[in-house]
Amino acid sequence: MSSEDTLIHSDDPRHPANLICTLCKQFFYNNWCTGTGGGISIKDPETSHYYLAPSGVQKEQMRPEDLFVMDAQTLDYLRAPKLYKPSACTPLFVACYQKKDAGAIIHTHSQNAVVCSLIFGDEFRIANIEQIKAIPSGKVDPVTMKPIALSFFDTLRIPIIENMAHEDELIDDLHKTFIDYPNTCAVIVRRHGIFVWGPAIDKAKIFNEAIDYLMELAIKMHKLGIPPDCGIGEEKKHLAGP
Amino acid sequence: MSSEDTLIHSDDPRHPANLICTLCKQFFYNNWCTGTGGGISIKDPETSHYYLAPSGVQKEQMRPEDLFVMDAQTLDYLRAPKLYKPSACTPLFVACYQKKDAGAIIHTHSQNAVVCSLIFGDEFRIANIEQIKAIPSGKVDPVTMKPIALSFFDTLRIPIIENMAHEDELIDDLHKTFIDYPNTCAVIVRRHGIFVWGPAIDKAKIFNEAIDYLMELAIKMHKLGIPPDCGIGEEKKHLAGP
Amino acid sequence: MSSEDTLIHSDDPRHPANLICTLCKQFFYNNWCTGTGGGISIKDPETSHYYLAPSGVQKEQMRPEDLFVMDAQTLDYLRAPKLYKPSACTPLFVACYQKKDAGAIIHTHSQNAVVCSLIFGDEFRIANIEQIKAIPSGKVDPVTMKPIALSFFDTLRIPIIENMAHEDELIDDLHKTFIDYPNTCAVIVRRHGIFVWGPAIDKAKIFNEAIDYLMELAIKMHKLGIPPDCGIGEEKKHLAGP
Amino acid sequence: MSSEDTLIHSDDPRHPANLICTLCKQFFYNNWCTGTGGGISIKDPETSHYYLAPSGVQKEQMRPEDLFVMDAQTLDYLRAPKLYKPSACTPLFVACYQKKDAGAIIHTHSQNAVVCSLIFGDEFRIANIEQIKAIPSGKVDPVTMKPIALSFFDTLRIPIIENMAHEDELIDDLHKTFIDYPNTCAVIVRRHGIFVWGPAIDKAKIFNEAIDYLMELAIKMHKLGIPPDCGIGEEKKHLAGP
Structure with missing residues (x-):
């Protein structure tokens, strides 16, 4: 697993990468994020990295691989999926x-x-x-x-x-x-x-x-x-x- | 398993601790208990203990471990989760x-x-x-x-x-x-x-x-x-x- | 399995006893049968028996065991669950x-x-x-x-x-x-x-x-x-x- | 597997035959396709075949076997389920x-x-x-x-x-x-x-x-x-x- 992937892969359902996907799905079915509208970001309480849902992804289908991860100090992307643009x-x-x-x-x-x-x-x-x-x-x-x-x-x-x-x-x-x-x-x-x-x-x-x-x-x-x-x-x- | 845990752990889906969690989830998706609003309590027909959902917990995520159990006579808590306050x-x-x-x-x-x-x-x-x-x-x-x-x-x-x-x-x-x-x-x-x-x-x-x-x-x-x-x-x- | 049970137990999801339970659940979540309201009956295309949901059962929790089965000619019950009344x-x-x-x-x-x-x-x-x-x-x-x-x-x-x-x-x-x-x-x-x-x-x-x-x-x-x-x-x- | 079946059977959830079934179910529960209303068609990006949901099928129960497949040039059906009419x-x-x-x-x-x-x-x-x-x-x-x-x-x-x-x-x-x-x-x-x-x-x-x-x-x-x-x-x- 590359270091990029360790940022987003976890067995813990409370990990920010998993939580964003779970909540996007829940929000989609609540009619808050249809048509790729809306977004969500979570700061990892341990690393302080910002986890960000990308632009243009169907919210009920989001996967950890789709997420951006940003350094809280430099605001550089620690991880950026190739297919998507930042929100x-x-x-x-x-x-x-x-x-x-x-x-x-x-x-x-x-x-x-x-x-x-x-x-x-x-x-x-x-x-x-x-x-x-x-x-x-x-x-x-x-x-x-x-x-x-x-x-x-x-x-x-x-x-x-x-x-x-x-x-x-x-x-x-x-x-x-x-x-x-x-x-x-x-x-x-x-x-x-x-x-x-x-x-x-x-x-x-x-x-x-x-x-x-x-x-x-x-x-x-x-x-x-x-x-x-x-x-x-x-x-x-x-x-x-x- | 501590005696506290035997109060809330059961394989029976009809056990009060399991039923409270199931119903809180059902009520959440019915829009009756969003934003941690609402609550539920069940008296165990066998022991007469009162099972109580705690304050401030997201209703669709409630687990048996989150519940309070009260003695029906003394109104003392037989079990109180550390993380939560009584409703x-x-x-x-x-x-x-x-x-x-x-x-x-x-x-x-x-x-x-x-x-x-x-x-x-x-x-x-x-x-x-x-x-x-x-x-x-x-x-x-x-x-x-x-x-x-x-x-x-x-x-x-x-x-x-x-x-x-x-x-x-x-x-x-x-x-x-x-x-x-x-x-x-x-x-x-x-x-x-x-x-x-x-x-x-x-x-x-x-x-x-x-x-x-x-x-x-x-x-x-x-x-x-x-x-x-x-x-x-x-x-x-x-x-x-x- | 008693002969009564063979009337309601089948691995076929299209069997009337299974279909009634599936549809009652679907109808409940469509808000058509909350509070035990409503009902459903299916005639078995093979035996012509009438399968009937009972009175007073929570529709999203119905099981094949809860159903009445009626003979189409005599209108006698071929099967009647002890706990429930006919609708x-x-x-x-x-x-x-x-x-x-x-x-x-x-x-x-x-x-x-x-x-x-x-x-x-x-x-x-x-x-x-x-x-x-x-x-x-x-x-x-x-x-x-x-x-x-x-x-x-x-x-x-x-x-x-x-x-x-x-x-x-x-x-x-x-x-x-x-x-x-x-x-x-x-x-x-x-x-x-x-x-x-x-x-x-x-x-x-x-x-x-x-x-x-x-x-x-x-x-x-x-x-x-x-x-x-x-x-x-x-x-x-x-x-x-x- | 007959050649007809290879047109519709795939383990890939993104295959048109699978996607049509998934989306019909999602649309049904969104109240867009109840009572067999509505329809959907996807062009396979690889073969250019048109995949078409049939007429009169309950949308939440659709299976790949129910689909029509049409040649994009001749508009002939490459596959037609016996039970259904084209939409x-x-x-x-x-x-x-x-x-x-x-x-x-x-x-x-x-x-x-x-x-x-x-x-x-x-x-x-x-x-x-x-x-x-x-x-x-x-x-x-x-x-x-x-x-x-x-x-x-x-x-x-x-x-x-x-x-x-x-x-x-x-x-x-x-x-x-x-x-x-x-x-x-x-x-x-x-x-x-x-x-x-x-x-x-x-x-x-x-x-x-x-x-x-x-x-x-x-x-x-x-x-x-x-x-x-x-x-x-x-x-x-x-x-x-x-």
């Missing part, structure tokens, strides 16, 4: 690693994200829903030093940035959201999809699932006439007839 | 065991439950639908002593309680529903989800599926302008144009 | 075998059927959709003696009967539809579900899938303001504005 | 091979295609959505000679033709779209479904997934009151109130 998302993933201390980033073309980007202006907002508690507030408990989640009574706010012709052109607006929304773990790209990150792949996956659930619910609330961030007990005032 | 639902599950003689409790973040909690006031109501017959009336046949199901012409009523910041704060309102709705096998928590119980896990699962089906149908009826509890033959009067 | 649909299935020369009958609690029964009056109607061609017209080609399918320009009509407290009470109205709609291969039961039959299980399954597709489409057309049986080119006249 | 789509598939240099054609009864054909007139249009970039513009880079994809700011246009009683009657209108829309990789058939082709099966599959995603999104936009081809930033003007 155009790569600079955005690197920005999340470097500026947000991410351990993994998930990018989907979720229709819930696209529809929310049509309904909402510069910010997705939903409040007073139990599932919000799956999302981190960005604050840390001063005693335990553990991250504090949003509470049921909080409002989840996710910035929405405008899409560009090429994904790497999103980098400036992404950096701007890091300043304007220092606590966010996600950015919606209008008419495009969503980027979600976390300190490790398990967390990123949980955040992505919870946010997609909340975006789906927000669309349903909008259709019922209920503002997704309306106060508890205000629903009936807004409820569209009959 | 915040635990006191609610215990209340269902103790006050409702439940054999299993299912808690989901079903979007149908959340949307119904926005449409309905203090009570979910649907009438004259065949699937209602899957739900127990709470009455018992005086001859056979078997539970009597609701009939097609009955109205299913499920109480809706308000959500709180922490799940254990729901306990008072849960107890109140036990008094106000002595025959209910479910409680909807507004903007949160639903709790469904039954005398055994098979029954709880069937009740949960039937109630989710009925909540989904009630939302569709509401959108068509038809009150979900309207009389047979009254639909066309309510049917929203065109 | 309340049994008399309706037998009526389809005897009066419609059915080879299999599928009964689901499809939400599309229930919603269509709320939108439509005494008859479900849809016209000018390609998928209609999967449904038999009831006529036979006088030369080849093969059944003739509906054409694209035909209107599919399915009778809708009222639900009763008990399924066996549906028998009179079912017989009436056999007279009023001699060519139909399906009957919708209002606020309940649908019965679909065919000369063999493959045909019944295809008819059921095609009808469910057409009911789903009819609901979407209704919501857009387009009558599901409107003429080709008339759609835009009806299309509800934004 | 009525065959002349349309052959037209795509001959006139569009297709390597594979996918035909589905996608409800998104049917609903779009009811909402739109002679042309499906959507603009300014990231997923559009999965669709080829029909132009070729003059330097690399590689196909150029649509850009985010482009409008995807897919012609809609009227359905006929028999699929082979669609051939004239299909040829007409080849002239009027020389760059399209798809044609929607009103009240019927969609045909999508590409230079190879992987591409055809990706185009089909991306187009279905875009049709689904267009329907959602229409329901929100937003024209699917409206300009960026114009959404809020159109957004139907609650």
